[in-house]
Amino acid sequence: MSLLDVRDLTVTYAGGAAAVRGVDLRLEAGRKLGIAGESGCGKSTLALALLRLLPAGTRTGGQILLDGEDVLTMKWGRVRAVRWAGASIVFQGAMHSLNPVHRIGDQIAEPILLHRRATPAGARRKAGELLEHVGLPAARATDHPHELSGGQRQRVMIAMALACDPRLIIADEPTTALDVMIQAQILRLIEQLVADQDVGLIMISHDLAVLADTCDRLAVMYAGRVVEEGPAGQVHEAARHPYARALSAAFPRIGDPASRFAPRGLAGDPPDPFALPAGCAFHPRCPVALESCAVEDQALRPAGPGRRAACVRVAEDTSGDTRAHEPERHGPERQGPGAHVPEPQESSPQEPGPREPGPRSLEEVRRTTP
Numbered sequence: 001m002s003l004l005d006v007r008d009l010t011v012t013y014a015g016g017a018a019a020v021r022g023v024d025l026r027l028e029a030g031r032k033l034g035i036a037g038e039s040g041c042g043k044s045t046l047a048l049a050l051l052r053l054l055p056a057g058t059r060t061g062g063q064i065l066l067d068g069e070d071v072l073t074m075k076w077g078r079v080r081a082v083r084w085a086g087a088s089i090v091f092q093g094a095m096h097s098l099n100p101v102h103r104i105g106d107q108i109a110e111p112i113l114l115h116r117r118a119t120p121a122g123a124r125r126k127a128g129e130l131l132e133h134v135g136l137p138a139a140r141a142t143d144h145p146h147e148l149s150g151g152q153r154q155r156v157m158i159a160m161a162l163a164c165d166p167r168l169i170i171a172d173e174p175t176t177a178l179d180v181m182i183q184a185q186i187l188r189l190i191e192q193l194v195a196d197q198d199v200g201l202i203m204i205s206h207d208l209a210v211l212a213d214t215c216d217r218l219a220v221m222y223a224g225r226v227v228e229e230g231p232a233g234q235v236h237e238a239a240r241h242p243y244a245r246a247l248s249a250a251f252p253r254i255g256d257p258a259s260r261f262a263p264r265g266l267a268g269d270p271p272d273p274f275a276l277p278a279g280c281a282f283h284p285r286c287p288v289a290l291e292s293c294a295v296e297d298q299a300l301r302p303a304g305p306g307r308r309a310a311c312v313r314v315a316e317d318t319s320g321d322t323r324a325h326e327p328e329r330h331g332p333e334r335q336g337p338g339a340h341v342p343e344p345q346e347s348s349p350q351e352p353g354p355r356e357p358g359p360r361s362l363e364e365v366r367r368t369t370p
């Protein structure tokens with residue numbers, strides 16, 4: 001049995017916008033899954049759903065099996081226990097998550113007192129141990145949050161998340177507000193803790209390179225759906241879905257020759273969940289879209305060993321490499337949002353590959369339609 005098995009999860013906020021649409025994910029104990037995607041694609045909504053932290057009135061569908069128990073249907077008393085001992089969450093911006101008027105040691109001790117039935121002295125002792133575990137002296141337990149730096153506060157948040165020995169840690173942009181050096185330290189700390197304690201980790205970030213460096217597997221989300229999933233290095237270096245490929249190019253790995261250049265932003269905006277395009281939600285920004293993409297959405301399908309991608313191009317190409325279908329050159333009429341989606345590094349403009357017969361791309365349709 002997997003530690004976490006998310007099946008066909010849908011989340012619809014009270015106003016009617018579907019923020020998560022049919023997500024399937026799996027995580028084994030001791031493994032690290034990264035979830036990437038632009039702002040608004042539903043990453044945080046997914047994280048909140050895992051712990052039933054969504055606002056009242058939000059509708060959910062599907063299953064979230066944590067050690068085989070469905071979080072979505074369990075009683076509230078059980079949910080409260082699961083929130084600390086089953087799974088816990090580290091949010092970005094620790095200053096907003098910590099209570100400014102309480103000492104950090106007391107804040108770490110509180111869930112231990114409540115959920116572990118420890119004595120006050122035992123909970124305080126454990127809080128001190130946890131602080132040391134995340135690289136802070138136990139004596140800092142008497143500090144208030146404002147007496148700590150941003151990186152130290154984030155360490156406190158991680159200590160709190162570990163307080164009741166959870167099986168799963170969800171880290172939602174845990175390093176976004178930190179400078180690069182501190183970011184690297186916190187990421188190494190998280191990696192170390194996951195390895196030492198055999199917990200599962202779900203790390204959420206818009207930065208695919210950070211996730212690729214930290215996680216075993218990556219899931220890339222777009223408009224509430226997972227559009228690609230697979231081993232972290234492979235998804236980052238040779239993504240199959242055009243959106244995942246564009247996101248990878250926008251966040252080259254440190255040490256990658258491409259990282260000498262400023263990361264190129266993705267052009268265009270993700271769709272409004274209240275007005276999703278028909279067909280594949282990415283097709284208006286996609287440089288390799290076919291006519292059919294404006295009509296039909298694609299489910300995730302096998303895209304190589306241990307990999308899945310939701311793109312019609314993966315299905316039609318036996319190699320599973322959608323790059324074979326990149327247009328040779330963007331014509332002047334291709335000045336829409338998709339025009340700036342980075343092209344693959346390995347294609348040579350002098351030696352374009354043979355154009356395969358088959359369905360016409362939107363590009364071709366636009367060029368030939370009066």
Ligand SMILES: Nc1ncnc2c1ncn2[C@@H]1O[C@H](COP(=O)(O)OP(=O)(O)OP(=O)(O)O)[C@@H](O)[C@H]1O
Nearest residue numbers: 013017019038039040041042043044045046055273
């Ligand atoms: N409480 C809410 N009520 C209604 N809609 C919401 C609520 N929270 C988020 N949304 C909408 O749900 C969609 C997904 O938002 P979500 O915060 O999950 O995305 P995200 O990928 O985590 O973005 P970010 O990286 O900016 O946090 C967005 O369109 C957002 O506007």
